Amino acid sequence: MGEGQRHAPPAHWWRLRVSASAAVREGLSNLLLDLGAQGLWEEDQAANVSLTAFFPSIANPSFLHRTVSNYLRSLAELGFDIGSSWLEVHPWKEEGKRPEANPFPPLPVGRRLTIVTPGEIYKGQPGEVIVEIEPGQAFGTGRHPTTTLALRFLERWVRGGEKVLDLGTGSGILAIAAAKLGAGRVVAVEIDPRAAEIARENSKRNRVKVEVVEGNLTQVPPGWFQLLVTNLTSAEIAPLLPDLGSRLSPPEGMAFVSGLLRSEVGWFRELAQGYQLGIREMEWEGEWAGMGMAAVGGKSASLLRP
Structure with a gap:
């Protein structure tokens, strides 16, 4: 991994907003975090909850939209009340603030594993197992x-x-x-x-x-x-x-x-x-x-x- 360029700062972020029944709040929040959300805000709206998640520019907006849509559909098919739901994914840029050089720094897991993003300059130790995953x-x-x-x-x-x-x-x-x-x-x-x-x-x-x-x-x-x-x-x-x-x-x-x-x-x-x-x-x-x-x-x- 010693070769290559450091991960470039994102030119923008993707903002995903989804509204659904408060009964599925926990499942939706966990889904967005597992997809790589770097920020997550919740807002109660009567019987619904509105979730806003931010993803770096390297994320695939079509995949994000499709995955969350399929998740809500599967919940409805299983009999869960998802309420009156809606979903949107748009580019977003925070004005006046400098983005992090890499929102996904190397992540050690256990004794030997480390997860990195492609292009990240990371020199592992002898015996360390490095896995590259695009978030x-x-x-x-x-x-x-x-x-x-x-x-x-x-x-x-x-x-x-x-x-x-x-x-x-x-x-x-x-x-x-x-x-x-x-x-x-x-x-x-x-x-x-x-x-x-x-x-x-x-x-x-x-x-x-x-x-x-x-x-x-x-x-x-x-x-x-x-x-x-x-x-x-x-x-x-x-x-x-x-x-x-x-x-x-x-x-x-x-x-x-x-x-x-x-x-x-x-x-x-x-x-x-x-x-x-x-x-x-x-x-x-x-x-x-x-x-x-x-x-x-x-x-x-x-x-x-x-």
Whole structure:
């Protein structure tokens, strides 16, 4: 990474404004932060909440608009009341203030991983694993707690040569990290065609081989995986639980779910155990939880982090 130019200051920012029912405030806020929002303001409007998020100029406004629109649509299809919603994305420039040289500085994760933006001059230490991700293009900048939990899981368990499956890869950050940590084969699944293409581009940028599959778990080639990682919401993960155990290599294959709120851990644990998935580890980051699961018959609980 010692070559190249430092990230240029953004000529402008993208301002995204969305209004929806206050009932979906938390989910929307987390979505915008995971997309790389550098500022987020909330304003209550009767039964609705208005959220304003700012993204650097390198973000893709079409992707931002499409992703938030699809998220609201999916909530409505699941029966959530999204209220009278509207969404807009426009260029925005803050007059009289000098923008930061790089709104996404290098981000250390765990003991060895560091996430940087392309073009950033960063000299890593011996043994450090550097992952380049362009923010604002797809889910997964490394700066949301759920992504951090999943990255730390991979750092703990990728020892070299494993087969790894990343469900809902988004930007590809987890799959790329697994490959750079030494996994032997990495398969990344993404249902959004544009995000799948971005994951391929990021894999090439990081000079790693990741098999990106456009679709869902049913499109994944047959076979077992030693590690499966997914950074999806509990509502998205729950329907996948019946099939997860069959994709884990016995007896030590493990799946890690990182999109859980602390308040969801209890019922999700019971649901997983009902599908013969035993809990091997738990890790917490603020209000978020990561859960490592293995098919019953694998090793018992080995790592619990307060």
